[in-house]
Amino acid sequence: MRVDASNLLNRLGRHDFSYKEFEDRFTELELWPMLEALLKDPRLLELDGAAASGPTSPSPESLPHAHAPAAEFTATPPRPAAPPAPEPSATDSIGALFRRYEGPNAAAAPAPPAPAGSGQDVRAMLRHLSELGSRGEI
Amino acid sequence: MALIVCHSPKGGTGNTFLAAHMALGLAEAGADVTVLSMAAHDTLPLHFALPPSTTLSTLHAPSEDSVVVSGIDLRHAGTAPHDPDFIPMLKDLGYFQTGRDRTLILDVPSCERNLARRLVNHACAHLCALDTAPETLALLPQMFDEAGKGGLSRTSFVINRLDDTRRLARHNAAFVRELMGPRLIGRIRLDESVPESIAMLQTLARYAPSSAALADVRRLVDIVLPALDADISIWSGAKSSSYAA
Numbered sequence: 580m581r582v583d584a585s586n587l588l589n590r591l592g593r594h595d596f597s598y599k600e601f602e603d604r605f606t607e608l609e610l611w612p613m614l615e616a617l618l619k620d621p622r623l624l625e626l627d628g629a630a631a632s633g634p635t636s637p638s639p640e641s642l643p644h645a646h647a648p649a650a651e652f653t654a655t656p657p658r659p660a661a662p663p664a665p666e667p668s669a670t671d672s673i674g675a676l677f678r679r680y681e682g683p684n685a686a687a688a689p690a691p692p693a694p695a696g697s698g699q700d701v702r703a704m705l706r707h708l709s710e711l712g713s714r715g716e717i
Numbered sequence: 718m719a720l721i722v723c724h725s726p727k728g729g730t731g732n733t734f735l736a737a738h739m740a741l742g743l744a745e746a747g748a749d750v751t752v753l754s755m756a757a758h759d760t761l762p763l764h765f766a767l768p769p770s771t772t773l774s775t776l777h778a779p780s781e782d783s784v785v786v787s788g789i790d791l792r793h794a795g796t797a798p799h800d801p802d803f804i805p806m807l808k809d810l811g812y813f814q815t816g817r818d819r820t821l822i823l824d825v826p827s828c829e830r831n832l833a834r835r836l837v838n839h840a841c842a843h844l845c846a847l848d849t850a851p852e853t854l855a856l857l858p859q860m861f862d863e864a865g866k867g868g869l870s871r872t873s874f875v876i877n878r879l880d881d882t883r884r885l886a887r888h889n890a891a892f893v894r895e896l897m898g899p900r901l902i903g904r905i906r907l908d909e910s911v912p913e914s915i916a917m918l919q920t921l922a923r924y925a926p927s928s929a930a931l932a933d934v935r936r937l938v939d940i941v942l943p944a945l946d947a948d949i950s951i952w953s954g955a956k957s958s959s960y961a962a
Contacts, residue, residue, distance in 0.1 A: 581909075588927060595929035611885070613851050614892050622858035623896070626869055708891050 618704065719945040720812045720840040724825040724833035726860040727853045730846045731877035734911065735934070736824040737764035738921070739844065740789050742938030748820045748945060751790040755797050756826045762791065766920045776806070787920075798829045804836065813839045820945055834868055842944045843872040847893060849879060849886040854893070875937060876904040902940050905933040 588594065617623065723736040736752060744750045753776060754761040762771035765786040773793035774782045784791045797803040807813065812821045823840075825833045837843045845860075847853050861869060874897050880886045894901055908930035914921040921931050 585927070594927045595932055611851075611888060613855065614888070617854060617858065617892075620858040622862040625861035625864065625866060626896070626900070704895060708895065711891075 718812050718814050718819045718821070719842075720807070720836070721820065721822045721941070721944075722825060722833060722836045722840045722843045723822060723846070724829075724837070724843065725827050725846045725853075726830070726856040727848075727850075728827040730827075730848045730853060731905070732827065732846045733759070733761055733824050734764060735844060735846045735875060735877065735905075735937075736822050737761060738931075738934040739938060739941065740822050741765075741787060741920070741922070742935055743820055743822075743942065743945070744787055744789050746938065746942055748942075749818060750788070750820045750822060751792060752822045752824060753792045753794050753797075754824045755794050755829065755832070756824065757795045759793060759795070759824070761793075761824055763915045764921075765789070765791065766914075766918050766923070768918060776810075798832045803832075804839070807839070830863060834863060837864070837868045837871055840871060842941060843868070844941070845872055845874050846877045847874055848877055849883075849889040849893070851885070851889065854889055857896075872900065873902045873941075874900055875902060878907045879904045880907040903933060903937045905930050905937070 721739065723732050723739070725732040733754070733756075736754075740750045740752045752761060754773060759773070762773065762784070763769065767784070767786065771784065773784055773791050776792050776794055778792075780790075794800075794803065807821070812819070823836060825836065833843075847857075864872065874893070876890055876893060879890055881890075890904065906929045908925075908928050910925035910928040911921060911930050914924035914928075917924050921928055925931065
């Protein structure tokens with residue numbers, strides 16, 4: 580670490596910097612066709628199956644990642660007034676993951692087609708990312 | 718004993734950094750750690766403040782010939798990818814059994830996908846370092862396809878060298894976070910102190926105790942540490958209740 584940065588941290592009484600003020604519109608994610616192409620790749624469903632497999636997979640509690648959901652290390656803590664994000668679990672399917680972004684009643688909605696070839700899921704995910712960005716949770 | 722496999726689908730994502738600092742953190746927590754570098758030309762010693770000329774001994778070499786730093790036994794097995802007896806040897810040495818008394822961390826080069834896949838089948842954890850480069854993300858479908866459901870059930874992901882000031886990096890990190898869900902166990906921020914400490918031939922903790930990357934990787938150690946106590950048969954699917962107990 581540079582001396583000037585170290586001195587600044589000492590004056591601030593901090594151990595490191597944390598990035599908090601890098602806002603942008605997450606709808607811009609649609610500018611990255613690679614992400615959309617990846618979401619349409621059926622091989623990503625392997626992740627879904629690995630989570631939902633039966634007795635041959637470890638219980639969610641036994642996995643190290645069960646102790647630290649991804650939301651724990653987001654750079655900016657969620658605002659108290661913000662509605663709580665759905666708790667991810669190891670049993671979520673990728674399809675369900677995208678489905679729940681459709682709205683509050685999405686969980687009761689019939690299952691949409693698989694993500695492969697589904698542009699709707701991509702838009703839903705991007706919409707959710709945009710909402711997270713507007714709430715300062717990303 | 719516990720086996721942790723560090724392997725990434727793409728080179729240059731900081732896999733060796735992750736293996737080295739996972740070893741340092743677990744050793745600080747009281748684990749008896751051995752790190753085995755499986756790269757033909759490995760850079761593992763640099764993360765332990767050793768000079769580039771350092772040569773590591775093989776796993777079979779006597780203990781007096783080994784390189785030990787901070788209580789961590791550093792070994793090299795560059796021929797392991799082509800040795801059919803390598804995995805049986807690890808089994809004979811007891812690394813596929815349970816317990817925290819000895820921990821073996823394998824630093825597997827990205828190109829050794831077949832070896833990594835076979836090792837993950839016996840590991841209590843697979844740590845996969847990703848960066849936010851689009852080239853890395855593009856390899857994820859292939860990685861998922863090759864790993865299969867069994868391998869992915871043991872895999873935890875880490876975003877390394879995250880630069881939140883860059884738009885694409887931020888977007889790609891958000892994408893990975895949404896895709897992986899709880900499998901993404903943390904991120905390590907881009908920190909110039911890491912290469913600087915290597916150039917200074919110092920450990921990161923000594924060179925930059927307030928390093929952001931160091932703080933991030935220490936959080937990861939706290940997350941991974943409970944896995945050392947996991948019964949390996951739980952991770953591989955066999956019935957066991959020792960972990961829950």
